[in-house]
Amino acid sequence: xxxxxxxxxxKDPDRAVQHAITLVFQTFLERKSASQVVRQFRDQGLRLPxxxxxxxxxxxxxxxxxxxxxxxNPAYGGAxxxxxxxxxxxxxxxxxxxxxxxxxxxxxxxHDRYPAYVTWETFTRVAxxxxxxxxxxxxxxxxxxxxxxxxxxxxxxxxxxxxxxxxVQYKGGNEYLCNYLRGQTQAPVCQRVPADPVDQQVVTAFFxxxxxxxxxxxxxxxxxxxxxxxxIERAQHHALQRLTYEADRARYRYEQVDPAYRLxxxxxxxxxEAALQALxxxxxxxxxxxxxxxxxxARAIPPALREAFSTLGGSLPALWRQDTxxxxxxxxxxxxxxxxxxxxxxxxxxxxxxxxxRGGAISELAVPCSVGALADLSGFAQLEAQILRLEAQGHSDxxxxxxxxxxxxxxxxxxxxxxxxxxAIRLRHxxxxxxxxxxxxxxxxxLTVSQLATAVGVKAHWMYHLISRGRIVVGRDEASGLYLFxxxxxxxxxxxxxxxxxxxxxxx
Numbered sequence: 043x044x045x046x047x048x049x050x051x052x053k054d055p056d057r058a059v060q061h062a063i064t065l066v067f068q069t070f071l072e073r074k075s076a077s078q079v080v081r082q083f084r085d086q087g088l089r090l091p092x093x094x095x096x097x098x099x100x101x102x103x104x105x106x107x108x109x110x111x112x113x114x115n116p117a118y119g120g121a122x123x124x125x126x127x128x129x130x131x132x133x134x135x136x137x138x139x140x141x142x143x144x145x146x147x148x149x150x151x152x153h154d155r156y157p158a159y160v161t162w163e164t165f166t167r168v169a170x171x172x173x174x175x176x177x178x179x180x181x182x183x184x185x186x187x188x189x190x191x192x193x194x195x196x197x198x199x200x201x202x203x204x205x206x207x208x209x210v211q212y213k214g215g216n217e218y219l220c221n222y223l224r225g226q227t228q229a230p231v232c233q234r235v236p237a238d239p240v241d242q243q244v245v246t247a248f249f250x251x252x253x254x255x256x257x258x259x260x261x262x263x264x265x266x267x268x269x270x271x272x273x274i275e276r277a278q279h280h281a282l283q284r285l286t287y288e289a290d291r292a293r294y295r296y297e298q299v300d301p302a303y304r305l306x307x308x309x310x311x312x313x314x315e316a317a318l319q320a321l322x323x324x325x326x327x328x329x330x331x332x333x334x335x336x337x338x339x340a341r342a343i344p345p346a347l348r349e350a351f352s353t354l355g356g357s358l359p360a361l362w363r364q365d366t367x368x369x370x371x372x373x374x375x376x377x378x379x380x381x382x383x384x385x386x387x388x389x390x391x392x393x394x395x396x397x398x399x400r401g402g403a404i405s406e407l408a409v410p411c412s413v414g415a416l417a418d419l420s421g422f423a424q425l426e427a428q429i430l431r432l433e434a435q436g437h438s439d440x441x442x443x444x445x446x447x448x449x450x451x452x453x454x455x456x457x458x459x460x461x462x463x464x465x466a467i468r469l470r471h472x473x474x475x476x477x478x479x480x481x482x483x484x485x486x487x488x489l490t491v492s493q494l495a496t497a498v499g500v501k502a503h504w505m506y507h508l509i510s511r512g513r514i515v516v517g518r519d520e521a522s523g524l525y526l527f528x529x530x531x532x533x534x535x536x537x538x539x540x541x542x543x544x545x546x547x548x549x550x
Contacts, residue, residue: 202386
């Protein structure tokens with residue numbers, strides 16, 4: 043930015059400066075890391091502009107600090123700001139330190155005051171990514187080697203509340219546990235979530251990512267990569283123009299000096315040679331690093347490989363369920379596409395899961411999980427009201443459970459509503475089943491189990507035991523639901539013989 047004498051602010055008239063600053067933002071949005079921007083610039087032989095004290099532009103080798111300063115400067119988003127930092131004096135009276143304050147705490151923030159290089163929405167997105175990267179760097183976010191543990195997201199899971207990496211705990215079931223603050227400050231455990239339902243949903247999303255439609259996204263990524271490469275070549279072309287101008291300027295100064303003034307002539311000659319050397323090195327780097335047509339063609343997916351990927355997307359789920367792949371191999375496959383997984387248990391029975399894919403895309407899932415009590419279910423009040431309403435209409439527990447499952451309700455420990463859950467809620471409110479009428483105690487021409495047991499002098503439980511063992515073969519009456527025997531003297535005599543061991547089986 044340049045400020046005129048009248049106070050007006052305009053962009054630097056040097057197109058190379060404008061393009062370099064714009065390229066910093068574009069590269070960061072693609073690579074999602076300030077260090078990756080530095081690496082990209084250094085690999086391509088590019089430099090960053092910086093305003094010197096004498097208001098001249100100097101080009102320096104890019105550093106993480108310089109890139110971060112550009113990305114965090116709200117002036118490039120068109121805003122004037124004041125009070126972005128605050129001075130803090132340590133309690134022991136040490137050296138004061140400067141620290142950044144949140145954007146909401148800035149003293150002044152005025153939009154549309156400067157000519158913007160990026161929109162304010164893009165600037166806030168970049169700032170959020172920088173803050174997230176800073177937090178990840180601070181807390182040692184190494185993944186570790188995939189191991190044979192049952193938790194498939196080992197090394198990829200982060201806490202959605204405090205931002206620290208979550209560890210795996212297998213005691214009492216597979217869980218992801220965030221206990222970083224507990225180890226540092228003896229604070230309570232941040233959160234713990236069951237691992238199995240999260241792993242299942244993430245694996246399903248992983249399979250969906252291998253669908254043929256995702257190959258079209260790869261083609262779009264290649265198109266964006268080619269566009270970014272064109273921007274890099276444009277920046278390199280600007281650098282060559284600048285170095286050519288500096289070499290011509292050094293030659294002009296050398297030619298204008300008096301040859302008799304040998305000390306000045308020798309110094310200007312060295313500067314001319316240094317400028318020519320820098321120009322030759324830049325030209326060699328530009329020629330060496332410029333991708334050729336064969337390299338561009340190599341990035342495209344051949345038809346045979348595209349068909350293989352499509353086949354893999356269909357066969358991998360079946361292969362996953364078999365014992366062919368070890369747990370470590372499955373974890374390695376997930377890491378090929380997944381950068382990290384952020385978990386936050388906002389309600390007791392729901393885990394909000396954000397999957398950050400390689401490349402920056404984010405998928406958000408709501409993973410249901412089991413709870414220990416009915417009151418912990420989301421929408422328990424609606425579930426309870428529905429059960430009482432349907433029970434009042436005369437529906438059975440099984441029918442109510444099926445109907446509520448179709449409406450999206452679930453039991454605390456199951457993904458569907460169980461009849462036992464309906465029964466527990468019904469009995470809690472004192473709702474007993476109303477039968478149409480009592481079972482008949484006497485059936486004309488027949489004897490029930492209790493009547494026959496009393497007549498023979500045995501226990502009714504003894505007869506039920508023999509019925510369950512198959513030694514008394516008799517069916518239930520459809521109308522009454524009772525075991526009925528013919529009311530004849532032969533029936534009593536046969537049962538006495540069975541009691542005395544004279545016969546082993548009795549059939550009716």
